Amino acid sequence: MYVAVKGGERAIDNAHAWLAEERRGDPSVPELSIAQIREQMTLAVNRVMAEGSLYDPDLAALAIKQARGDLIEAIFLIRAYRTTLPRLGNSRPVETTAMACDRRISATFKDLPGGQILGPTFDYTHRLLDFKLAAEGEPPQDAPQRPPEAGDVPHVTGFLNREGLIEEAPADDTPPPDLTREPLELPAERALRLQALARGDEGFVLSMAYSTQRGYGRNHAFVGELRIGAVSVEMDIPELGFAIEIGDITLTECETVNQFTGSKTEPPQFTRGYGLVFGQTERKAISMALVDRALRWEELGEDFTGAPAQDAEFVLSHADNIQATGFLEHIKLPHYVDFQSELELVRKLRREVAERAEAANTSRQEAAE
Structure with missing residues (x-):
């Protein structure tokens, strides 16, 4: 017989205490600091910031520490905290042309004005474990030479624009909907799709x-440009009558050049x-640009081939890992009543099947006699 698990507040409190003990690990090992996570696990921090919006x-590093390295749990913590923050105003659109690039590459043009900047990347490394990192301390190293500060860095697609070889980005000053404050509605315009991605x-x-x-x-794409760097965030101050710079953020931007289109x-x-993401998150930015292009089939007059990446409802309804996690993990919570009802139904059906089988067997025996 199925017996329901019993518990209460004491069991939950004990689970929390055990979780804290497991999170800390061996007390003889020095505890990770927020600064260590922030400075040495930057890609994980960047992902938590990007998907946590x-x-x-610092908060992303704290969330990673609290979540024991579970990045989706850390993203959940950041989103939950975000809902408690006041909305003071809106910043101006950032100018990525003025980005101070740490990394800038193009797969379409070799000779870029300002040059290709390889930057910090795994692209050219051998995927071999570096056992020197397992040593207790790392020897001091000379600081890498950073690219010199420069003026505006034009986008590669601007060169194609001059000859009309690539579609122009539509000029639209309509404020986009805010996915963090309003639920996703379908059909979704491109601005909303990009937020969701x-x-x-x-x-x-x-x-x-x-x-x-x-x-x-339909997605034969080239990376027109991938750039990573810091941009200034500006905000209009009504009392002053002009905008002021309120800080810098690091972004990854990707523009893909895709197969051409045309008409009579x-x-x-x-x-x-197009893809734009917080931090150094280039795999995500490239993926975002590819999916963005696939979702544009209708506005570009292309055929729908039935591909999952062309189906906006499928993509946008399943992209959010917090929604997916909530729906997935709720099934491990108590469902005793539901299960008991289904258990009784299965038992009833099995009794009916057994009774019919017994009746059929009795009929065959009587016929044989």
């Missing part, structure tokens, strides 16, 4: 992007995909 490296789960968006490259969507009245030209 809150740019604060920017805070969507990196693994899911990566899988959708990969599917388009394997033929499940319009000459062929390349199309665009």
